[in-house]
Amino acid sequence: MEMQKALLALEDGRCFNCASFTGGGEAGGEVVFNTGMTGYQEVLTDPSYQGQMVCMTYPLVGSYGTNPEDLESDRIQVAAFLIREYQEHPNNFRSTAALRDYLISGNVLGICGFDTRALVRHIREKGAMRGMISTKDLNPASLTKRVVSEVPSMAGLDLAGGVSTDRPYRLVNDEKEFVGASDLNPSVWRTTDGRPRVTAFDFGIKYNIARSLEAAGCEVVIVPARFGAEKAMSLKPSGVFLSNGPGDPEPLDYAIDTARALAGKVPMFGICLGHQILGLALGAKTYKLKFGHRGLNQPVKNLLNGRIEITSQNHGFAVDQKSLPADVELTHVNLNDDTCEGFRHKSLPLFAAQYHPEAAPGPHDAQYLFDDFVNMMKNR
Known part of the structure; x- marks a missing residue:
């Protein structure tokens, strides 16, 4: 060679x-x-x-x-x-x-x-x-x-907009099946059997997140990062998912405004960048980590039950747990540096995880979070 x-x-x-x-x-x-x-x-x-x-x-x-x-x-x-x-x-x-x-x-x-x-x-x-x-x-x-x-710094850059889809789609056998223009309506949903219908905002969504949501019993339609709250609600979803993605969350004003507008109207779940966007929407602050968390062996403590989860992670920014509002509860912390790895609202149906429960690659210790999201939508 x-x-x-x-x-x-x-x-x-x-x-x-x-x-x-x-x-x-x-x-x-x-x-x-x-x-x-x-x-x-x-x-x-x-x-x-x-x-x-x-x-x-x-x-x-x-x-x-x-x-x-x-x-x-x-x-x-x-x-x-x-x-x-x-x-x-x-x-x-x-x-x-x-x-x-x-x-x-x-x-x-x-x-x-x-x-x-x-x-x-x-x-x-x-x-x-x-x-x-x-x-x-x-x-x-x-x-x-x-x-x-x-070479530009990642701080202050909107990298998510560059990896998001420009058209709504379903993921079918790892192939994108586009479902029409941005002016969708509730007829986009295929199922009539009561399965939760999830509108997933694409800030850089991984295939295995869509697979995991579907494996948990959801029908998923993935929409562009700038789809907006009004359009999302016009689909009458059971829940809204905010995906992972690259870079700094603070420049994503459009995503933060969307999450803020949707909070309380529909169950919401955010992962990675989606966790940071939801945190900013609720009034918390984010910051850049010294060297980030990237790997499939990061230990996280679930503060709700005391269990330790080995998790897959990929992020260079984090939510400042000290800035979480009084109505938001810290639920998970990283055992290496005590950073925020998850939170939930005390009264609204929304929660988020900084790490990747879908793994790919990595352990499946946190797959239960998808089931928690499904239960939240069914009990709404």
Whole structure:
């Protein structure tokens, strides 16, 4: 396998000599790390990673190839993929393409051959920062200057709008079945058997969230991020879901206003970015974490029953639990840093989780949250 010399430069001047296993090119974005040993294909296609260069802490990546069944969206979302050692020959009966070929098909740079754990330690100590990879500009001083001038900060950017659908759709066998223009009406629903009907706002929704809602007994129609509260209510849904997505929630005024307008009118459930949007809508504040939570092994304590859940997470921002209003109850905390991982309103039918109960990849400890949402809609 042919490799090309490459350079990774961070905005603070730290540089790593490495090699591209996907050919020549350049990429920039916020450098983040994921602590999972597996699940790299789900990571690559998770819209919450839009605009980020993802480093896997586990050193050997690529051993099981890629396949169409493990996608979480219809394309690769990461800006670049950073690993210690690429496994060139996958050995898995489900594999249909090698990781290298999959990245090349999406025009995404993959680099290897450097100390990824040194990179992760640096990010943990100094905080998340912008970076740039190049196979053309191998001068550390030059590439570092370009990071500062060419790569935007994630803070203040509306990244969700770039990954949201522009038309409402259903997910059928992981294919989008568009259901018409934005002026939908209640006739969009197919079921007449009393199943809960969920309008899901797409801020970067993962396929397995839609699958999990359907597995819990819901019919799901996914709508654009800017669909609005009035249009959502015109569908007469049983409940509204606010999805995961990339980046900073504060610039998403349209989403925050929608969540605020819907609160109390219909049961609501938010995950990840949806958790932050709902928090802002209720009057809480959000902030950027030093280096984020990304992996499939994050311990969370459920304060309602005292149980510990091992969870899948992917977020760089969080809700400030000290800013939660008096009528909002903290329900889950992260045992690593005591950050807010979930809340519920004391009187209105709404709740949210910062982590990913649908997993993909990861454990299924929190799948019960989808059942809680269904029960909330049925008891409304």
